[in-house]
Amino acid sequence: MAPVSGVRRGLGAVLALLTCTAVLGGCSRVISGTPTTAGGPATHDVAGLPASNGPTxxxxxxxxxxxxxxxxxxxxxxxxxxxxxxxxxxxxxxxxxxxxxxxxxxxxxxxxxxxxxxxxxxxxxxxxxxxxxxxxxxxxxxxxxxxxxxxxxxxxxxxxxxxxxxxxxxxxxxxxxxxxxxxxxxxxxxxxxxxxxxxxxxxxxxxxxxxxxxxxxxxxxxxxxxxxxxxxxxxxxxxxxxxxxxxxxxxxxxxxxxxxxxxxxxxxxxxxxxxxxxxxxxxxxxKQAQETDLPVDEKNLAAVRSSLEQVFADTGALPPELTTEPLPCDGVRGTEPAAYCPETNTISLSLDDLQRIANPPAKEAADSGYGDFAAYAQVASRYALSVQEAAGLPLTGENAGLRTACLVGAWSGLLVEDPIGQRNPVGELRLAPGDIDEGVAALLGDDSLIAADVNGDQVPAGFARLEAFRMGFQDGFGPCSTEYGE
Ligand SMILES: [Zn+2]
The missing domain is CATH 1.10.390 (Neutral Protease; domain 2)
Incomplete structure (x- = not known):
């Protein structure tokens, strides 16, 4: 990831396109109980087959x-x-x-x-x-x-x-x-x-x-x-x-x-x-972009928070506070390297753990990570929970995890210089080559929060996690609550 300098562009156009703005509020209530469309994504199956871990x-x-x-x-x-x-x-x-x-x-x-x-x-x-x-x-x-x-x-x-x-x-x-x-x-x-x-x-x-x-x-x-x-x-x-x-x-x-x-x-x-x-x-x-890493520190975390605020401004959700203090939170299991507490609308972060995830993937090295984007995507995932909380959506369960992946995908999709579907990029952070691949690697792992609910639980099928992420990446956050409604 890298910061861009220069004018902020076309935010108005973005807002216009995200017309189902209260998507996460109004729309989700409207579609409450509606099953996913035939052939579409579902939490419990993998393209029509039962999702399960087992002999391979x-x-x-x-x-x-x-x-x-x-x-x-x-x-x-x-x-x-x-x-x-x-x-x-x-x-x-x-x-x-x-x-x-x-x-x-x-x-x-x-x-x-x-x-x-x-x-x-x-x-x-x-x-x-x-x-x-x-x-x-x-x-x-x-x-x-x-x-x-x-x-x-x-x-x-x-x-x-x-x-x-x-x-x-x-x-x-x-x-x-x-x-x-x-x-x-x-x-x-x-x-x-x-x-x-x-x-x-x-x-x-x-x-x-x-x-x-x-x-x-x-x-x-x-x-x-x-x-x-x-x-x-x-x-x-x-x-x-x-x-x-x-x-x-x-x-x-x-x-x-x-x-x-x-x-x-x-x-x-x-x-x-x-x-x-x-x-x-x-x-x-x-192809032309320079690979640039955004080290995990307070300044860059603030920049990431600001980009999340811009992407999700339209939902009307109150942005959560970010803190590096560990905070106890009633009724929620603590997650690493980031935890969201709905009661206080706060995300507490472990900088050390985030920095370790941000290390480049050095195969077979003990300090191997996934890369900077994977680290920031963990933060984005906890931010996405705050957006769901504001919309009155449950923060636990399979749908909550997949909605989270979808919302992180939506945020990522708007940090690309030329987002798919004629949308305009948002904010001042841009993804560099390989960023999304870091996210894919993390999504397929056992320990990522990108597709996890507030307790850190994720569905077993990386297949479903990737589909959810891709949906947000390609189509924005509109479908996240409709496709993964409760
Ligand atoms: Zn080949």
Whole structure:
């Protein structure tokens, strides 16, 4: 995040657009008891499936797949990869004809395991030595993976479902190639997001119990899968996972994944440059912007509070006081690093804890955080509770947590230089490249307040938390109380 200097622009236009102003008051009462729209977000399910934590990973007792793998050392990493490919291919065999005009799915004929720490040879015109990657290449019609570094590292961090995620993404490129869903000159961003979308459609099948070797729960299981997508955006490598520019922001990636999970392969097939551009306009400035961190201190907290005041001015809610003193609060469990007390309309903050969250993500370091935006989003989430309190909405329960995520999304969406939907940016803080991705990482975590109610409880499904955040980000705070009404 960074402060901008210069004129405040177009606040009037913003106010005009947020016409359902008492949204959080009047509108919520009007819609009281109204169920969410069909196909829309819901707190208790994940795109129509029950939301729950549960077993994720290999299914015990499933017989190993019998697929030839070139170069294998016969070890566990390759056994996992082979089973993953078998499940993903079985899925595409089943759905490909329906999704793509009756055509049969042609399996990928060559599966290649290599060791990036060994001398090795070349694959798809790249040396495999030092290539910590997984990739599909159309020219040689193969899927290859690094069994020595990439897959073990991801499996260590996220569990064995990480290998399935990576290989389902690579198979997504094979599907793309076979179905001709994108032109040969399609931008990388489109190719990558479509592959993520195809990954999502496979994982729905797995979540429904349709895969032979793997299971995934819709709660913490999908959190891990989306965590992998978030993580591999910065995995070093030369071809596929080349970083944010190639794969899009993590926010784009999980959005594409969620589309595939919710709507299936036909939705993915419709992804083209126009579709991707419509959803990612708000990120265009990121390409030129300098990454600037806003250290957590009293001055910057005041600036964040001021931006929250401006974004939510229209709700008529009295802005809460911010304090760095711990305050006891009756009837509410204390939350860290920020706690909201409805009785006194006060947010008490722990600067130390916020600063730790604001540390850049340094993998495997003890002081690793999520980044500055993730820290400020925790503060914004407690502010969002004050807005709900003023509107007479409950501050506990699943809807309260998701409304909070939606309101934090709405605040974030108005700090972007070019917000989606022709809205004007608000205030003097701007998001820098990667800020929203920090928020995504935090939203998928177990300990974030961004989607938590006043007691710090959040719904188990990161999927639902992200949907709520995205709704606010894209559409402003209007839908937050209507979609997540009591
Ligand atoms: Zn890819």
């Amino acid at each position: 990973g290999p299914i015990a007792g499933a017989p190993d797949a019998d697929l030839p793998v070139e170069g294998t050392d016969g070890g566990e990493v390759d056994a996992l990869a082979r089973n993953a490919i078998a499940d993903v291919q079985a899925y595409w065999r089943e759905v490909f004809p329906d999704a793509f005009d009756g055509a049969e799915f042609e399996p990928v004929p060559r599966l290649v395991s290599y060791d990036s720490t060994a001398l090795g040879g070349t694959l798809c015109e790249q040396r495999t030595q030092g290539l910590s990657n997984a990739f599909y290449c159309g020219g040689e019609n193969l899927i290859a993976w690094d069994r020595a570094d990439l897959l073990p590292r991801l499996n260590n961090s996220f569990g064995p479902i990480a290998s399935v995620t990576v290989l389902a993404h690579e198979m997504g490129h094979a599907v793309q190639h076979r179905a001709g869903t994108t032109g040969r000159d399609a931008p990388t961003l489109v190719l990558e997001q479509q592959a993520d979308c195809f990954t999502g459609s496979f994982f729905r099948h797995a979540a429904e119990g349709g895969a032979e070797h793997f299971q995934v729960s819709t709660g913490d299981g999908l959190n891990k899968v989306m965590g992998v997508l978030n993580y591999i955006r910065d995995t070093p490598g030369d071809t596929d996972f080349t970083g944010a520019d190639a794969h899009g922001s993590a926010f784009d990636r999980v959005t594409a994944f969620q589309y595939g999970f919710s709507e299936g392969p036909q939705r993915c097939a419709r992804m083209d440059a126009e579709d991707v551009k419509r959803r990612t306009t708000q990120f265009q400035f990121w």
